[in-house]
Amino acid sequence: MEKPKKVPTISNAEWEVMKVLWSESPKTANQVVDTLKDKTSWNPRTIRTLIGRLVRKKALGFTQDQKDKRKYLYHPLVSEREMAKAETKSMLKRIYGGALNVMVANFLEEERLSKEEIDELRLILDKKKNELDG
Amino acid sequence: MEKPKKVPTISNAEWEVMKVLWSESPKTANQVVDTLKDKTSWNPRTIRTLIGRLVRKKALGFTQDQKDKRKYLYHPLVSEREMAKAETKSMLKRIYGGALNVMVANFLEEERLSKEEIDELRLILDKKKNELDG
DNA sequence: AAGTATAAACTACATATGTAATAAAACTAG
DNA sequence: CTAGTTTTATTACATATGTAGTTTATACTT
Numbered sequence: 001m002e003k004p005k006k007v008p009t010i011s012n013a014e015w016e017v018m019k020v021l022w023s024e025s026p027k028t029a030n031q032v033v034d035t036l037k038d039k040t041s042w043n044p045r046t047i048r049t050l051i052g053r054l055v056r057k058k059a060l061g062f063t064q065d066q067k068d069k070r071k072y073l074y075h076p077l078v079s080e081r082e083m084a085k086a087e088t089k090s091m092l093k094r095i096y097g098g099a100l101n102v103m104v105a106n107f108l109e110e111e112r113l114s115k116e117e118i119d120e121l122r123l124i125l126d127k128k129k130n131e132l133d134g
Numbered sequence: 135m136e137k138p139k140k141v142p143t144i145s146n147a148e149w150e151v152m153k154v155l156w157s158e159s160p161k162t163a164n165q166v167v168d169t170l171k172d173k174t175s176w177n178p179r180t181i182r183t184l185i186g187r188l189v190r191k192k193a194l195g196f197t198q199d200q201k202d203k204r205k206y207l208y209h210p211l212v213s214e215r216e217m218a219k220a221e222t223k224s225m226l227k228r229i230y231g232g233a234l235n236v237m238v239a240n241f242l243e244e245e246r247l248s249k250e251e252i253d254e255l256r257l258i259l260d261k262k263k264n265e266l267d268g
Numbered sequence: 269a270a271g272t273a274t275a276a277a278c279t280a281c282a283t284a285t286g287t288a289a290t291a292a293a294a295c296t297a298g
Numbered sequence: 299c300t301a302g303t304t305t306t307a308t309t310a311c312a313t314a315t316g317t318a319g320t321t322t323a324t325a326c327t328t
Contacts, residue, residue: 011315015228029275045318052277053315070275070325081240084229088241091225094149095218100241101255106215107222107234108262118263121235122256128242129252145285163305179288186307187285204294204305 007078007086008057016040017050018059022080026073028065059083141212141220142191150174151184152193156214160207162199193217 010018020035021027027035029051033044051074054060059078065071089098096102113121144152154169155161161169163185167178185208188194193212199205223232230236247255 012228013316042316043318046316048276049316049318068275068325070323072276084237084240085244087225087229088237089245091221094146095221100238100245100247101251101258103218103222104234104238104255105258106218108258110219111223111234113234113262115263115266117235118259118266121238122259122263124235124239124242125252125256125259128247129249129256132249132252147286176286177288180286182306183286183288202295202305206306 007082008059009086009090010054010057010059010083013042013046014050014054014057014059017047017054018076018080018083021060021074021076025075026063028071028073030071032074141216142193143220143224144188144191144193144217147176147180148184148188148191148193151181151188152210152214152217155194155208155210159209160197162205162207164205166208 016036016039017032020032029048032051033047036042036047051060055062055074059076060074061077062072062074065073092098092100092103096106150170150173151166154166163182166185167181170176170181185194189196189208193210194208195211196206196208199207226232226234226237230240
């Protein structure tokens with residue numbers, strides 16, 4: 001029985017920081033700043049603030065850097081999958097009464113997916129259905 | 135050429151209020167409060183505050199009640215579809231790089247859909263695909 | 269060993285949000 | 299018409315978030 005591990009909720013900006021560390025970790029604050037320098041226009045101070053908040057929320061943990069003892073090496077404490085799932089569920093609940101197919105239907109109506117994307121989705125569904133059929 | 139009509143972003147609690155008025159409108163504040171009394175534990179004050187904020191955000195409009203001139207009759211200024219689509223897109227972008235199928239795949243992996251739900255989704259996709267095929 | 273650069277910690281401040289209380293205005297009952 | 303009631307409008311306050319500046323501790327560097 002896995003414990004229900006409650007994932008922290010994080011803000012938009014915090015999500016960007018997490019993505020950096022999900023893609024590769026551990027990293028020092030400076031490395032995170034460097035990675036985000038291109039993608040965003042955030043002041044390094046801001047990024048450090050966000051890192052601090054993520055630590056407080058227990059979305060990030062850290063260890064001491066062995067080369068430079070002042071620095072921390074940050075790493076995610078929650079997987080991207082877990083967070084994505086939690087966020088998705090909460091959004092689906094809020095907006096679509098939790099119904100994934102309502103969401104997909106609504107979304108498809110106006111957004112155009114390519115035929116390939118649709119086929120890929122169908123494959124995903126077929127696979128899932130086979131699992132159910134046993 | 136429709137103008138890109140920018141939909142306001144609203145909070146979780148505000149969504150609940152909008153849902154009441156999307157399901158039936160116009161309604162007076164009191165009617166909204168009544169509808170929400172069962173579903174939530176919010177103080178009527180709170181609900182009126184939320185209505186006010188939604189008016190400020192131009193998500194709701196109102197007209198004067200003819201019976202009692204003090205009362206307003208509130209109605210949505212933005213459709214549920216528009217808001218849902220905007221929210222969905224922004225969430226997909228933030229979390230899944232905008233890719234609907236990544237989202238569906240991830241979500242399906244751990245959430246169980248019934249066979250019926252899966253079939254319904256497949257129908258939606260088939261219909262969409264036929265449209266593309268022409 | 270002392271000075272300094274720098275990383276992390278703490279503080280700041282505006283706007284958003286959850287959650288209401290109070291004030292002002294207008295209707296209704298006596 | 300005046301008082302009480304009921305609506306809307308204004309104000310309040312804590313926490314979250316975006317966006318940084320300032321302080322402090324201390325690991326480097328000379």
